[in-house]
Amino acid sequence: xxxxxxxxxxxxxxxxxxxxxxxxxxxxxxxxxxxxxxxxxxxxxxxxxxxxxxxxxxxxxxxxxxxxxxxxxxxxxxxxxxxxxxxxxxxxxxxxxxxxxxxxxxxxxxxxxxxxxxxxxxxxxxxxxxxxxxxxxxxxxxxxxxxxxxxxxxxxxxxxxxxxxxxxxxxxxxxxxxxxxxxxxxxxxxxxxxxxxxxxxxxxxxxxxxxxxxxxxxxxxxxxxxxxxxxxxxxxxxxxxxxxxxxxxxxxxxxxxxxxxxxxxxxxxxxxxxxxx
Numbered sequence: 001x002x003x004x005x006x007x008x009x010x011x012x013x014x015x016x017x018x019x020x021x022x023x024x025x026x027x028x029x030x031x032x033x034x035x036x037x038x039x040x041x042x043x044x045x046x047x048x049x050x051x052x053x054x055x056x057x058x059x060x061x062x063x064x065x066x067x068x069x070x071x072x073x074x075x076x077x078x079x080x081x082x083x084x085x086x087x088x089x090x091x092x093x094x095x096x097x098x099x100x101x102x103x104x105x106x107x108x109x110x111x112x113x114x115x116x117x118x119x120x121x122x123x124x125x126x127x128x129x130x131x132x133x134x135x136x137x138x139x140x141x142x143x144x145x146x147x148x149x150x151x152x153x154x155x156x157x158x159x160x161x162x163x164x165x166x167x168x169x170x171x172x173x174x175x176x177x178x179x180x181x182x183x184x185x186x187x188x189x190x191x192x193x194x195x196x197x198x199x200x201x202x203x204x205x206x207x208x209x210x211x212x213x214x215x216x217x218x219x220x221x222x223x224x225x226x227x228x229x230x231x232x233x234x235x236x237x238x239x240x241x242x243x244x245x246x247x248x249x250x251x252x253x254x255x256x257x258x259x260x261x262x263x264x265x266x267x268x269x270x271x272x273x274x275x276x277x
Contacts, residue, residue, distance in 0.1 A: 002029050002036075006050065013057045017066030020075055021082030026054040028086050035097050117167055118174035120195075121188040129186050129198060130249045140246055145207045146256040147197040148237040149177070149214065152268040154193040161226045166193075169232065172223050180217055194260075196253070204240050204273070211238040211271045219269065233269035235260060240274060 006029055012022040033046040070078065113125040121129070133139050151157075151173065158166040170193060177195055181187050186198040197214075201207055215236055222229035237260030241252050255274065263272040 002032060002046070005029055006053065010053055010057065014060065015067045016070055016075075016078065018058065018061045019079065020070060021079040023054065023057060024082055024086045026050045028089050031090065032093055035093065115174075115189040118171055118189050120174050120178065121186070123188070123190060126186075126188050126190070126196065126198075129188075139249060141243055142200065143202050143241065143243040144252070145199040145201045145210075145238060145240045146252055147199065147211055147214070148190070148239075148253075148256040148260040149195040149197065149234050150236075150260055150264070151193040152233045152235055152264075157225065157230075157232075165226045169223055169225060172221075173218065173232075173234075176217060176221055177214065180214065196256075201240070202243075207238055207240050208271075208273065211236050211273070215269070215271055235263035235268045236271040237261070237263055238271050238273045 005025055009022055009025040009029070012020070016022060027050075030047045030050040033043055033050070036043065036046075038046065113121055113128065115122045130139065133142070133144075151169065154166065154169070157169060170189075174187075174189060174195065177187055177197070181197060182199075184200055188196050188198075190196040199207065199210060201210075215234060218232060218234045221232075223232050224230075237256045237258065239252060239256035239259055241247065241255075247255075259272040259274060263270050266272065
């Protein structure tokens, strides 16, 4: 496109002279070259070519009459038309690259909030989720449950099958949890082999159904580990914070983590709940 417009600009400027405004396309193409994904030396060459052609046609126009003499109205028409085309072209390019920059920024933001292994939100995203809770409705005025989920004997799996197999287990578990969560729930990888699910919920009995459902689905799923089907279990700490119970978000997570530790102590493959908020 740049080459075609450059050639067309050269021919039309030589034919109709500088006053018809075709020469402005050199500046447009030079600017466009800067925003391409060309290598640096290619950009330098491209811009140099545009500048050189501009100098050539300017010198030519100074010494020679244009090959085609346009009437004043027609020359003015071409001048205005070419000015408009160049303005539209520059504006369109600017909008295009602004959109690309915004999309790149959005992708970077998503990468910053995503766990590189599972693709799930990470701990930074958890903090953002809590911030959003405070914006939508005060944290202290809503009921919420926190599930801390940890793979049982994960270190043994890593030692037996290797860390790549362990990574594959984490990916499969993350996918399983994500496919079974409700749309209003928030799932993230908390770190290591721990996952966290934040569940807006009003009744403890509903939480028990949800938490036990996750535990059962994991225990029932054959995980692909180094080409073998292996059964895994998880321990879950399920903490329910009623709307009238005052505590920080970090305290609520710590309470869920304590319940997870208790589930591990009690023999694993189970869910430990708090009796009250």
